[in-house]
Amino acid sequence: MTPTITDKIGYSRREFMHCAACAAAATSLTGMMSAYAASDSPDGSLEVVREFPYGAVKLTGGRIKQHFDAIHAHYLALDNDRLLKVFREHAGLPAPGPDAGGWYDKDGFVPGLTLGQYISGLSRLGAATGDQAAHDKAARLVSGFGEVIRRVEDPYAGPGARDFWAAYVMDKYVVGLIDAYELSGVEEAKELLPIVIEKCRPYISPVSRPRIGKREPPWDETYVLSENLFHVARITGDQKYYDLAVHYLLNKEWFDPLAAGIDVLPEKHAYSYTIGLSSAAQAYLNLDDEKYKKALENAWKFMESQRFASGGSFADLKLARYLIRFTGRPEYGDGLERTLYNTLLATRLPNSDGEYPYYSNYGPDADKKYYHAQWPCCSGTLVQGVADYVLNAYFHDDDALLVNLFVSSEVTWERPGGAVEVVQETGYPATDAVKLTVREPGNGRFAMKLRIPAWTEEATLKINGKPHDAAAGELAVVKREWKAGDIVELVVPQPLRTLSIEPENPNLAALMRGGVMYVGLNPWDGIGEQVVDLPGSLTPLPGSQQGYRTVVDGRDLVFVPYFTIDTESYNTYFKIA
Numbered sequence: 001m002t003p004t005i006t007d008k009i010g011y012s013r014r015e016f017m018h019c020a021a022c023a024a025a026a027t028s029l030t031g032m033m034s035a036y037a038a039s040d041s042p043d044g045s046l047e048v049v050r051e052f053p054y055g056a057v058k059l060t061g062g063r064i065k066q067h068f069d070a071i072h073a074h075y076l077a078l079d080n081d082r083l084l085k086v087f088r089e090h091a092g093l094p095a096p097g098p099d100a101g102g103w104y105d106k107d108g109f110v111p112g113l114t115l116g117q118y119i120s121g122l123s124r125l126g127a128a129t130g131d132q133a134a135h136d137k138a139a140r141l142v143s144g145f146g147e148v149i150r151r152v153e154d155p156y157a158g159p160g161a162r163d164f165w166a167a168y169v170m171d172k173y174v175v176g177l178i179d180a181y182e183l184s185g186v187e188e189a190k191e192l193l194p195i196v197i198e199k200c201r202p203y204i205s206p207v208s209r210p211r212i213g214k215r216e217p218p219w220d221e222t223y224v225l226s227e228n229l230f231h232v233a234r235i236t237g238d239q240k241y242y243d244l245a246v247h248y249l250l251n252k253e254w255f256d257p258l259a260a261g262i263d264v265l266p267e268k269h270a271y272s273y274t275i276g277l278s279s280a281a282q283a284y285l286n287l288d289d290e291k292y293k294k295a296l297e298n299a300w301k302f303m304e305s306q307r308f309a310s311g312g313s314f315a316d317l318k319l320a321r322y323l324i325r326f327t328g329r330p331e332y333g334d335g336l337e338r339t340l341y342n343t344l345l346a347t348r349l350p351n352s353d354g355e356y357p358y359y360s361n362y363g364p365d366a367d368k369k370y371y372h373a374q375w376p377c378c379s380g381t382l383v384q385g386v387a388d389y390v391l392n393a394y395f396h397d398d399d400a401l402l403v404n405l406f407v408s409s410e411v412t413w414e415r416p417g418g419a420v421e422v423v424q425e426t427g428y429p430a431t432d433a434v435k436l437t438v439r440e441p442g443n444g445r446f447a448m449k450l451r452i453p454a455w456t457e458e459a460t461l462k463i464n465g466k467p468h469d470a471a472a473g474e475l476a477v478v479k480r481e482w483k484a485g486d487i488v489e490l491v492v493p494q495p496l497r498t499l500s501i502e503p504e505n506p507n508l509a510a511l512m513r514g515g516v517m518y519v520g521l522n523p524w525d526g527i528g529e530q531v532v533d534l535p536g537s538l539t540p541l542p543g544s545q546q547g548y549r550t551v552v553d554g555r556d557l558v559f560v561p562y563f564t565i566d567t568e569s570y571n572t573y574f575k576i577a
Contacts, residue, residue: 040230040285047285048328049395049402051321052411054127054183057390061408062427063563064389067345071386072125074350075118076134084144086112086157091148102354102374109373110165111158115145116176117380123179123186124387135184142180142189145173149192155199166203167222170196172380174228181235193232197241208248211269221272223250226279230286246287248279255280258295263302274303274315281322293326300332308362309499309510309517309572310346310562311339314381317388324395324404330475333404333451334515336392340405341429342517344385346563356382362510362572364528368565393424400447402475406434406492417443420482429494429516429561430545436488444481450490452476455497455514462489496535496548498576507577511535511559518548518559523571532557532574 040047059065081097086106088095103109119138126134149155156162161169173196180189208222229245232238249255254276257264265273277299284292300323303312312319312335320336323329347357347368354374361369371378394411395402401413401420406428413420421440428434436448452459454473461470463478464487470476478488494514500506511518511534520527530552538559541547548559562570 040282046288047325049325049397049400051325051391052394052396052413054124054387054390055130056412056414057128057393058410059390059393059407060410060423064340064345064407068386068389070349071383072129072131072134075121075125075383076131076137078118080137080140080144083115083118083141084148087115087145087148090154090157091151093148093151100354100375102376104354104375106158107160108158108375109160110169110377111156111161113161113165113169113172113377114375114380115141116169116172116174117384119145119176120179121380121383121387123176123183124384127183128387128390135186138176138180138184139186139188142177142186142192146188146192149196149199153199154203155196156203162203164217164219166200167205167220167225170200170204171221171224171228173200174232175384178228178231178235190235193236194238197229197232208250210250210253211272221276222248223254223276223279224272227282230282242286245279245282249283250276250279255283255292255295258298258302259291261298263298265299265302265306270306271313271315274299274313274319277315278318278322281319281326284326296323296326300335304335305503308501309512310342310360310362311335313339313343314378314385317344317385317392321388321391328395328397328402328475330451330473331454334453334455337405337453338515338517340389340392341515341561341563344382346565347382348566350379350382354379364571364573365523365525365569366571367567367569399445400449400477402449402451403436404451406490410439413442415442415446417445420446422448427545428492429514432491432493434490434492436490438482438484438486438488441482441484441486444483446482447477447479448482448488449475449477450488453492453515455495455512456492457495458493460489460491463487465489496538498534501573507575508573509534509576510572511538511574513546513561517562517572519562519565519570519572520574521558521560521565522569523557524555527552527557527571528573528575530575532576534574534576 059068079097082100085095085097086100086104089106099105103113105111119141122134122138125131126138154162156169177189177193180186205222211219211221225248226245229241233242233245277296280292280295283289296319300319316339317336320332323332350356355370356376356379357368358371358376358378393405393407393409395404396413401422406426408426409424411422419440420442423437423439424434426434452470452472452474456472459470459472461468461476468476468478497512498509499512500509532550532552537550538548541549546561550557
């Protein structure tokens with residue numbers, strides 16, 4: 001008998017879960033932000049399209065904006081003393097404030113694990129929105145952390161971090177300092193980078209090695225180090241960090257077989273190896289070795305058959321963005337959209353006591369739960385991933401603007417021919433229509449490329465009222481000399497469809513509308529064993545843009561987007577035949 005996905009991970013169908021949130025120098029701050037996001041490769045030549053810098057894209061409405069604002073407010077309101085207490089206690093300094101609890105405290109699973117990610121996320125939020133308070137908070141946290149690091153020889157806040165997660169935690173320290181320096185202008189963060197790395201190194205494996213433990217130690221993930229070490233080398237100009245980044249690339253066990261087309265994903269710890277692919281992305285940009293790009297493309301292909309209907313995780317969002325940059329291909333935009341709406345955007349909002357989402361439950365009669373311990377790792381990736389919403393919407397090359405997401409927003413593109421400003425208005429995904437208005441055309445000589453999802457049917461595109469070709473699964477390219485007030489109107493029908501949980505079980509499927517996963521609301525006992533005619537039996541809820549209803553044995557079964565679920569129970573996969 002062929003093993004199924006649920007067989008491989010050792011969970012029953014009722015228990016299977018999915019990581020959701022885990023389940024990222026110039027004379028002025030603006031200059032630093034532009035340099036940070038423009039290109040990671042020395043000359044930019046390896047990128048087909050490039051990200052916009054933080055601050056170039058502003059979210060103006062809709063569900064994504066609401067989530068972005070809620071996460072911004074939550075992390076800005078975190079108590080600095082509470083976050084720094086475990087570090088100050090480690091250094092013997094006065095340590096006011098409440099204990100954090102959970103994973104974060106001295107005797108926790110990974111003490112102080114996410115401080116660097118909180119600093120990173122705050123710096124990204126500040127850069128994205130212009131919020132000086134976020135920059136100031138990042139600076140104060142760096143200062144408090146730096147006071148500790150300069151006093152101690154052991155840079156870890158407790159034995160769990162030092163003995164089991166030394167590389168993992170160092171990587172989080174480093175990304176926080178990188179972003180604080182480059183996005184918030186905190187000079188002390190640059191000064192701390194070599195100090196932190198050199199104090200962490202004695203506790204880290206001298207060679208990169210696969211993660212052995214899943215539920216039992218050792219767990220450490222040396223293969224995540226290279227991505228940010230390449231950035232440290234760029235910031236400091238020190239060759240030893242470049243050499244260290246190359247040294248820790250997990251080539252033999254991971255990147256080499258992937259590049260050769262060998263699927264080495266089975267039995268790997270899914271999230272950490274996926275985030276480890278970001279090291280391959282930076283290796284491609286810095287070493288100009290096609291092997292690493294091929295490894296990313298093959299990993300994406302191999303992972304697609306293992307994804308739930310929801311898509312992937314924070315790590316998949318990063319992978320998708322790298323692949324968009326390296327290839328410009330729309331299928332990676334489709335994957336990014338699917339993961340954004342159904343995982344990160346769909347997470348339960350955190351509370352005030354360190355409780356955060358960790359897994360999404362796709363079993364019958366499920367609900368959105370917090371992780372059983374406070375301050376898990378996903379509390380760090382959540383703020384980074386949400387701050388990065390602005391990076392996902394648009395990309396560009398020298399001559400074209402790529403519209404990747406349909407989200408109410410504004411983008412400012414600084415070009416030699418003059419700044420281009422484009423305003424996007426949409427109710428997507430509740431509605432199908434998207435309107436883009438050229439507010440400032442610059443010199444007018446650029447193309448606009450719009451991602452037409454592979455799942456859509458009969459998409460229509462008009463430029464100032466005149467029809468233009470738009471084929472599913474391709475980029476619609478509009479070349480013209482643009483003028484202020486030019487209007488692009490795109491309609492992207494979002495058909496209802498089903499996605500099977502795996503090829504071996506084609507009749508167990510989730511409902512999709514376009515890229516959005518739908519779930520059955522408030523299911524009753526036994527619904528998982530009943531056959532539901534999906535999507536054929538569904539009818540729209542009167543007055544609702546996103547709700548659908550069917551009748552199963554005389555009972556109403558209502559479907560809504562998974563990202564709209566809060567505390568209700570739901571069912572994701574149904575027997576469809």
